[in-house]
Amino acid sequence: MTIEALRAEDVRKVYHSRGSPDVEALRGVSLALRQGERIALLGRNGAGKTTFLRITSTLLLPTSGRIEVFGHDVVSAPEDVRPMIAVVPQEGKPFFHLTPREQVYCYLRARGFSKEVARSRTEAALEKMGLGEVGDRLSVTLSGGQKQRAMVATVMATEAPLMFLDEPTIGLDPFARRAVWDMLRALTRRGSTVLLTTHYLDEAEALSERLYIVEEGRILFEGTAEAAKRQIGGTLRVSIENGGNHRELFASFGQTVAEGASLHVITEPERIHEVMDVALRNRLSATVGPVTLEEAFLTIVGRSIDAE
Ligand SMILES: Nc1ncnc2c1ncn2[C@@H]1O[C@H](COP(=O)(O)OP(=O)(O)OP(=O)(O)O)[C@@H](O)[C@H]1O
Ligand SMILES: [Mg+2]
Numbered sequence: 595m596t597i598e599a600l601r602a603e604d605v606r607k608v609y610h611s612r613g614s615p616d617v618e619a620l621r622g623v624s625l626a627l628r629q630g631e632r633i634a635l636l637g638r639n640g641a642g643k644t645t646f647l648r649i650t651s652t653l654l655l656p657t658s659g660r661i662e663v664f665g666h667d668v669v670s671a672p673e674d675v676r677p678m679i680a681v682v683p684q685e686g687k688p689f690f691h692l693t694p695r696e697q698v699y700c701y702l703r704a705r706g707f708s709k710e711v712a713r714s715r716t717e718a719a720l721e722k723m724g725l726g727e728v729g730d731r732l733s734v735t736l737s738g739g740q741k742q743r744a745m746v747a748t749v750m751a752t753e754a755p756l757m758f759l760d761e762p763t764i765g766l767d768p769f770a771r772r773a774v775w776d777m778l779r780a781l782t783r784r785g786s787t788v789l790l791t792t793h794y795l796d797e798a799e800a801l802s803e804r805l806y807i808v809e810e811g812r813i814l815f816e817g818t819a820e821a822a823k824r825q826i827g828g829t830l831r832v833s834i835e836n837g838g839n840h841r842e843l844f845a846s847f848g849q850t851v852a853e854g855a856s857l858h859v860i861t862e863p864e865r866i867h868e869v870m871d872v873a874l875r876n877r878l879s880a881t882v883g884p885v886t887l888e889e890a891f892l893t894i895v896g897r898s899i900d901a902e
Contacts, residue, residue: 597629597664599756599787600650605659607645607811619645620656621811629755632778632788634798636891637808643791644684646808647758650789651681663756677705680754682762684791686745690734694725694744697733701748719751722777724770739765750777757781759790763797775801795887807891809898822890828860831889832869834880843872849893860885860893 607620619642627633635643648654650661652672660667666674688697698719702712720729723743728736733744742765749757759778763771771794778788778801792798798805799819807815807822815822823829827849834844837857841850847869848861859869866882873880 598626598662599629599631599664600625600627600789601660601662602626602646602650603660605646605649605661606657607642607649607654608657619811620649620659622659623808623811623813625806625813625816627756627787627789629787630782630785631804632782632790632802634802634805635789635791635808636793636795636798636805637791638895641808642811643808644760645811647681647760647789647791651679651758652676653681678755680749680752680757682745682749682757682759684760684764688733688736688741688744688748691732693730693732694720694736694740694747695729697744698748698751702751705752715751715753719747722750722773723747724773739767739770742766743770746774746777750781753781753784753786755785756787757789759788761791761793763792763794771797795891799887807894809895814898815894819887819890822887822894823885826860826885826890826893828862829885830861830863830866830882831885832859832861832866832873832880832882833857834859834873834878837873837878837880840876840878843876844869851889851893858889860889 603624605620605623609617609619623646635646637643645654649656650668652668652675655669663675664678668675688694692700695716698716699712702715720726723746725740725743725747728740733741736744746762763774766774782788804816804818806813834857836855838852838855841857844850844857844859847859847865851858861869870880
């Protein structure tokens with residue numbers, strides 16, 4: 595039997611603030627995560643990702659809808675949910691008057707782990723996040739990326755059954771980013787479930803088994819990165835230099851997207867020869883590359899903006 599780590603049904607959130615109009619941050623979000631999945635929420639700034647994570651992690655009440663974490667209702671039974679979750683908040687900072695070692699250790703002790711377990715997990719997390727050398731320095735003296743590493747180390751050390759990570763790798767160097775990916779993969783192999791947000795689409799692709807694209811408080815797309823790319827009509831992109839004025843030549847090969855003077859044609863491998871032929875005959879230079887998740891994202895969200 596597959597266990598559901600998270601189920602959200604028709605979650606809505608309206609922010610009321612005095613003197614300014616209401617903000618409908620979530621307009622009916624439904625999703626489900628199976629235990630052990632790594633799922634990414636993608637969306638433009640203001641799409642509603644953080645609002646959703648704050649609601650599912652019991653920090654904010656929804657206006658309506660139902661959310662269950664391992665079968666426990668987050669609104670009526672938050673105290674049952676909290677021991678099962680851990681959160682890396684967006685723009686969270688470690689306690690400035692604690693060292694990373696103290697921060698991770700104290701957090702684990704506060705969550706009820708024995709001294710022995712807390713000690714060994716603290717050392718392992720600091721080591722994995724490359725905080726060995728700065729583990730005993732006050733957090734206030736750390737660099738931005740080191741602070742972020744300390745936040746991630748704190749949460750990952752809990753090995754909580756369900757982890758919410760809101761832009762966990764923001765400001766991290768490429769080595770630290772990969773260390774986070776490795777840790778998340780290891781955690782899900784051991785049964786934890788991960789819901790993260792990121793604006794790095796290479797990260798979403800490398801890390802998540804499925805993704806949800808959120809736009810204006812609604813889910814626009816749900817599926818794998820591959821499926822998102824297929825949805826835009828092809829797996830290859832031919833970029834034609836100065837092709838902007840020759841759109842009609844290429845329109846029959848698939849979706850065409852202008853970018854400055856260039857024209858991108860999204861198409862399938864079988865049609866590449868024909869596209870290149872047409873480009874050559876018109877003395878246009880063209881390069882072929884794979885469609886990226888970023889292009890799929892821009893197209894899927896762009897279509898929805900156009901439709902508004
Ligand atoms: N406390 C609040 N009061 C009023 N409006 C809010 C509040 N918090 C968020 N919002 C609004 O709700 C919408 C969704 O915000 P949210 O922080 O969930 O977006 P996000 O997808 O996390 O964006 P980002 O990628 O920039 O982090 C935005 O329009 C935002 O301005
Ligand atoms: Mg956010």
